[in-house]
Amino acid sequence: MTAVTTTPEQLIADSRARIDAIDDRIIGLIQERMAVSSVVQEARIASGGRRVHLSREMEVLAHWRDALGKPGTALAMTVLELCRGRV
Numbered sequence: 127m128t129a130v131t132t133t134p135e136q137l138i139a140d141s142r143a144r145i146d147a148i149d150d151r152i153i154g155l156i157q158e159r160m161a162v163s164s165v166v167q168e169a170r171i172a173s174g175g176r177r178v179h180l181s182r183e184m185e186v187l188a189h190w191r192d193a194l195g196k197p198g199t200a201l202a203m204t205v206l207e208l209c210r211g212r213v
């Protein structure tokens with residue numbers, strides 16, 4: 127069997143490349159979420175409703191908090207702001 131040695135520098139560089147790739151996927155998913163969220167908001171506005179739906183936002187915040195703890199709530203608030211603007 128051949129031992130494969132990795133230097134710390136190589137491990138860090140490889141891991142950072144993976145992190146950058148993961149960040150690109152997260153950004154892509156957020157952009158996709160923004161587009162879907164716009165569809166919902168525009169449909170609601172077109173039928174006489176408001177852009178913001180607070181009880182639904184509470185469900186979204188709870189979902190993120192349950193998965194990621196308190197920082198998940200802060201992250202979800204930022205995601206919601208990206209999706210519907212500032213309230």
Ligand SMILES: O=C(O)C(=O)C[C@]1(C(=O)O)C=C[C@@H](O)C=C1
Nearest residue numbers: 163166167178179182183209210
């Ligand atoms: O689910 C909705 O009703 C949406 O409009 C989507 C969404 C979201 O991005 O999650 C955006 C604005 C609303 O205030 C609530 C939630």
